[in-house]
Structure formats: C-alpha cells, structure tokens
Amino acid sequence: xxxxxxxxxxxxxxxxxxxxxxxxxxxxxxxxxxxxxxxxxxxxxxxxxxxxxxxxxxxxxxxxxxxxxxxxxxxxxxxxxxxxxxxxxxxxxxxxxxxxxxxxxxxxxxxxxxxxxxxxxxxxxxxxxxxxxxxxxxxxxxxxxxxxxxxxxxxxxxxxxxxxxxxxxxxxxxxxxxxxxxxxxxxxxxxxxxxxxxxxxxxxxxxxxxxxxxxxxxxxxxxxxxxxxxxxxxxxxxxxxxxxxxxxxxxxxxxxxxxxxxxxxxxxxxxxxxxxxxxxxxxxxxxxxxxxxxxxxxxxxxxxxxxxxxxxxxxxxxxxxxxxxxxxxxxxxxxxxxxxxxxxxxxxxxxxxxxxxxxxxxxxxxxxxxxxxxxxxxxxxxxxxxxxxxxxxxxxxxxxxxxxxxxx
Amino acid sequence: xxxxxxxxxxxxxxxxxxxxxxxxxxxxxxxxxxxxxxxxxxxxxxxxxxxxxxxxxxxxxxxxxxxxxxxxxxxxxxxxxxxxxxxxxxxxxxxxxxxxxxxxxxxxxxxxxxxxxxxxxxxxxxxxxxxxxxxxxxxxxxxxxxxxxxxxxxxxxxxx
Numbered sequence: 001x002x003x004x005x006x007x008x009x010x011x012x013x014x015x016x017x018x019x020x021x022x023x024x025x026x027x028x029x030x031x032x033x034x035x036x037x038x039x040x041x042x043x044x045x046x047x048x049x050x051x052x053x054x055x056x057x058x059x060x061x062x063x064x065x066x067x068x069x070x071x072x073x074x075x076x077x078x079x080x081x082x083x084x085x086x087x088x089x090x091x092x093x094x095x096x097x098x099x100x101x102x103x104x105x106x107x108x109x110x111x112x113x114x115x116x117x118x119x120x121x122x123x124x125x126x127x128x129x130x131x132x133x134x135x136x137x138x139x140x141x142x143x144x145x146x147x148x149x150x151x152x153x154x155x156x157x158x159x160x161x162x163x164x165x166x167x168x169x170x171x172x173x174x175x176x177x178x179x180x181x182x183x184x185x186x187x188x189x190x191x192x193x194x195x196x197x198x199x200x201x202x203x204x205x206x207x208x209x210x211x212x213x214x215x216x217x218x219x220x221x222x223x224x225x226x227x228x229x230x231x232x233x234x235x236x237x238x239x240x241x242x243x244x245x246x247x248x249x250x251x252x253x254x255x256x257x258x259x260x261x262x263x264x265x266x267x268x269x270x271x272x273x274x275x276x277x278x279x280x281x282x283x284x285x286x287x288x289x290x291x292x293x294x295x296x297x298x299x300x301x302x303x304x305x306x307x308x309x310x311x312x313x314x315x316x317x318x319x320x321x322x323x324x325x326x327x328x329x330x331x332x333x334x335x336x337x338x339x340x341x342x343x344x345x346x347x348x349x350x351x352x353x354x355x356x357x358x359x360x361x362x363x364x365x366x367x368x369x370x371x372x373x374x375x376x377x378x379x380x381x382x383x384x385x386x387x388x389x390x391x392x393x394x395x396x397x398x399x400x401x402x403x404x405x406x407x408x
Numbered sequence: 409x410x411x412x413x414x415x416x417x418x419x420x421x422x423x424x425x426x427x428x429x430x431x432x433x434x435x436x437x438x439x440x441x442x443x444x445x446x447x448x449x450x451x452x453x454x455x456x457x458x459x460x461x462x463x464x465x466x467x468x469x470x471x472x473x474x475x476x477x478x479x480x481x482x483x484x485x486x487x488x489x490x491x492x493x494x495x496x497x498x499x500x501x502x503x504x505x506x507x508x509x510x511x512x513x514x515x516x517x518x519x520x521x522x523x524x525x526x527x528x529x530x531x532x533x534x535x536x537x538x539x540x541x542x543x544x545x546x547x548x549x550x551x552x553x554x555x556x557x558x559x560x561x562x563x564x565x566x567x568x
Binding site for chain 1: 451462464487559564
C-alpha cells in the first residue's frame with residue numbers, strides 16, 4: 001500500500017493517482033466497495049418487475065423493483081458457476097434465469113429452483129440467492145453499497161441533501177424523470193472527470209465554441225466568472241459549484257418576466273396550464289444554476305445526471321443522463337432534450353472538448369514522477385468568505401475524502 | 409428523371425454529399441438541404457419518434473449551421489485537433505418512390521477515423537429522403553443509425 005498522505009497534499013496531488021494500476025485496484029476495494037455508489041433514479045423503475053443492469057465499481061449488478069415494491073440491488077452473477085443472469089440493459093422481468101444450467105431466481109433474488117435438484121446433498125436453497133447489496137435512496141436517487149458498516153445514506157449525503165432538493169425542483173412542478181442518456185468513454189483516469197464538474201475555471205476556455213453558439217441572453221447567463229458564484233465543501237468529498245446564483249432556487253422569482261428565449265414555449269402552454277404553472281415550467285426548463293458533486297460517482301449537474309464508472313486506471317465511462325418533467329408538457333421535455341443534445345454527448349458542443357482536455361491530462365500524466373496536479377486555486381466559501389466560482393474547493397474536498405478512504 | 413436514372417442520380421448526389429463531409433466542404437454541404445430538412449443521429453434506432461427521444465443529433469437548419477460554425481471556428485479544441493476521416497457508402501436500396509418528386513434510399517456507410525494512434529470504425533445504416541429540385545436533389549431527411557448507437561462512443565469531431 002502506498003503512503004497516500006504523501007501523494008495527496010491539501011493543495012496538490014501526485015499524478016501517479018491517474019496512472020498507477022495498484023492504486024486503481026486499491027480504489028476499487030477501499031472506495032467503490034466501501035461507500036455509497038449511485039445506481040439509478042427511481043423513475044427508471046416505476047413498476048414491480050422493472051429492472052436495469054449497471055455496475056457498482058467494476059461489479060455488474062441488477063437494480064430492480066420486486067413485486068412488493070422493494071428496490072433491490074443484486075450482483076448480476078449466478079451462484080452456481082457465476083454467469084451473468086441478465087444481459088438486457090433494462091426491462092420488466094418476473095425473475096432471472098441463468099442461461100447456463102437454468103438456475104432460476106425470483107424478483108427478490110431468492111433461488112427458486114434448478115434442473116435435477118437431486119444432484120445436490122444437504123443443499124439449502126435459501127443460502128444461494130443472488131448476493132444483495134445494501135440499498136438506500138434520497139429524493140429519487142438510489143444508492144447501493146457492499147459495506148454493511150457504512151453510515152446511513154442520510155448521514156453520508158449530509159449537507160448535500162438540501163442541494164439535491166433544490167436540484168430536483170427542475171421538474172417544474174412535476175416529478176423528475178430520466179429521458180435517455182449519452183454514454184461515452186475517454187482514455188483517462190476517473191478522477192480527471194470527478195474534478196471537472198467542480199471546475200468552473202475551464203468553462204470559458206474549453207467551451208468557447210458552445211458559448212458563441214448561444215443566443216445573447218443565454219451566453220450572458222453562462223458568463224458567470226464574476227457573477228457571485230462560489231464553490232462550497234459539503235463534507236464527505238461532496239461539494240457544490242454555484243455558477244448562476246439566480247438559478248439556485250427555481251421556485252423563487254416566479255413573478256419575473258419569462259425570458260425571451262422561452263416565449264414560444266410559454267405561449268404554447270397557454271390555456272392548458274395556469275399562469276403560475278407556465279412560469280414554473282419556463283423557469284425550470286433549462287435546469288438549475290449549479291452542480292452538486294457527490295463523491296465518488298454522481299454529479300447532479302445543472303440539467304442532467306453525470307455518472308462516472310472507472311473501467312481501468314486509464315479508461316473511464318461517462319453517462320450524461322437527460323432528465324425531464326414526468327407528466328409535464330411535451331414541448332418542455334423536447335426543449336430539454338434539445339438542450340441536452342446541444343451540449344452533451346459525443347456530438348455535443350461541449351462534451352467532445354471536455355473529453356479532449358481530459359485525455360490530454362492523462363497523456364501529460366506520463367511526463368515524469370515529479371509531476372503534481374495543482375489544486376490551490378481560489379478561496380473556499382465559508383461563513384465569512386463569499387468564495388470564488390473558480391476555486392478548486394470541490395477538488396480539494398474530493399481528494400481529502402479520497403485520501404481518508406484510501407488510508408483508512 | 410425516372411426509374412433507374414433517378415436512382416443513379418440519387419446515388420451520385422449522395423456520393424457527392426459525403427465527399428463534401430470527408431473533405432470539410434461544409435458550406436456547400438449546408439446548401440444541400442431543404443429549409444425544413446432534418447439531420448438525425450438517433451441513440452435508439454427504433455424510436456417511434458425522434459423528436460421526443462434523446463439523440464446524438466436532431467438538427468434543423470439553424471442547428472446544422474451552428475454545428476458547422478463550431479467545427480470551423482477554431483474555438484473548439486477537439487475540432488481544431490480533429491481526427492482524420494474517410495468513408496465509403498454503398499449497398500444502396502430504393503425504399504420508396506411513390507411520389508415522383510421524393511425518393512427514399514437506404515445505404516450502408518462505413519466511416520473510419522484516425523486520431524491519437526487509434527483507428528476507429530463508425531458503421532451505420534443511413535436513410536435519405538431526397539426531394540427533386542430541378543436537375544438535382546435537396547435532402548429533406550438524413551437519419552444515420554450507427555450500429556453501435558447504444559454503445560459507449562467517444563467524442564466525434566466530424567459529421568456522419
């Protein structure tokens with residue numbers, strides 16, 4: 001085991017964190033198998049039997065809702081010879097059947113039966129259900145962990161919870177639902193991406209081509225370098241980056257004029273919704289003015305969920321999950337889909353430039369053992385300091401949590 | 409134009425269109441479209457309604473225009489350092505031509521990109537709806553269904 005305190009200083013980290021395979025393996029055990037990992041949003045599992053397949057760290061899992069309505073997260077692995085029992089990305093299933101020797105499991109993971117059971121002596125089926133993870137959820141966000149000793153999700157999220165509540169207001173009076181995702185990989189370490197959603201400093205540089213493609217008012221909104229934004233350490237590696245303070249609470253200022261760019265949307269809703277509902281929908285349609293970064297794998301980022309998954313020390317998968325208004329007007333959800341496509345995804349106006357920058361960081365990390373990453377920019381927001389939108393507070397918070405978990 | 413000649417003309421039009429994309433002649437490419445033309449790169453290839461689905465691209469004229477400006481502006485670090493690309497298009501099949509002025513064609517496209525020592529393939533089924541315009545065509549719809557559209561892609565610095 002490395003001396004992690006030597007590699008993570010308060011204001012800089014060593015680049016071996018991006019490229020050392022032994023560190024990567026240890027991260028899997030000490031972080032991804034020890035803490036709460038986001039696995040799904042409740043809107044992905046509205047009905048009993050609904051499931052998705054995903055990963056906790058490197059391990060394949062099924063997330064489903066059983067017939068009693070309980071959300072379960074189970075290792076996607078037959079107890080007999082270890083084949084995956086489900087390869088569909090999502091669906092509705094009465095249970096799971098291993099294709100190899102036809103062992104069958106019910107929705108709650110219990111082993112229901114297998115062919116020719118007489119071949120087993122002293123065999124208690126109840127010992128051989130699918131392996132279950134601990135599951136807890138907060139405001140629609142479902143998390144799982146392998147660690148029975150981990151603190152409750154409530155305690156783990158702590159001061160991030162009010163920010164999650166604010167983020168979910170972009171349902172505009174409706175519950176938030178997922179609406180599909182852009183999934184892509186980049187050849188770099190997962191922490192490079194973890195840093196990025198707390199990094200306002202890169203925005204005007206990397207995303208210049210996105211900014212110039214916007215209408216004047218929207219470009220103005222994204223020119224947040226001197227607009228009172230800040231980054232705040234929320235504890236346990238979580239942080240919030242507030243870029244557009246006027247869009248923190250989407251239930252406030254509903255009496256302000258509807259921005260010109262949403263005038264057509266507002267007009268098309270007239271007659272079907274009340275004036276207040278229309279104002280709420282239009283204010284929520286472009287998302288919140290902040291990113292809540294939840295260590296280690298989720299960011300509730302302005303108008304979408306950013307989910308990262310480490311694949312190898314130098315390979316990371318990112319999903320940008322679009323979200324919308326469940327039961328809300330089609331026009332509003334179409335507007336959200338188009339906004340998502342505009343910035344996100346492998347053909348978006350933002351993501352490919354981010355991915356290029358992250359790949360360059362990984363390539364640069366091979367430039368020798370003396371190389372350190374600077375995290376010393378800007379002042380933290382505290383009770384008596386308004387902070388700085390470009391402060392690297394969120395990265396400092398995440399790496400301090402990383403160091404605590406890796407050294408524990 | 410009629411019968412086989414229309415098909416042959418349409419194939420030559422499509423070859424010219426993709427040749428423009430491979431060679432970065434984007435301003436000429438923008439002129440190939442009808443005003444209401446849609447350029448769609450879906451994620452869910454069987455989605456009944458692309459407008460109500462998340463796509464990689466769902467572009468009207470304004471969005472195509474912005475896309476071209478982004479690729480050529482020098483402001484995008486990935487586009488400035490764009491991959492080298494080349495594609496072949498073949499296996500043309502006439503799907504529909506009941507209106508003599510409108511022709512629907514499906515073809516196979518294989519695009520290869522090279523960047524950072526890596527060669528990647530982007531195979532797709534492409535469906536064109538072409539509208540006759542004098543002795544040439546305009547594109548009313550181009551839908552590019554990547555065979556790995558549900559897979560994890562990498563940043564694209566080109567147009568499919």
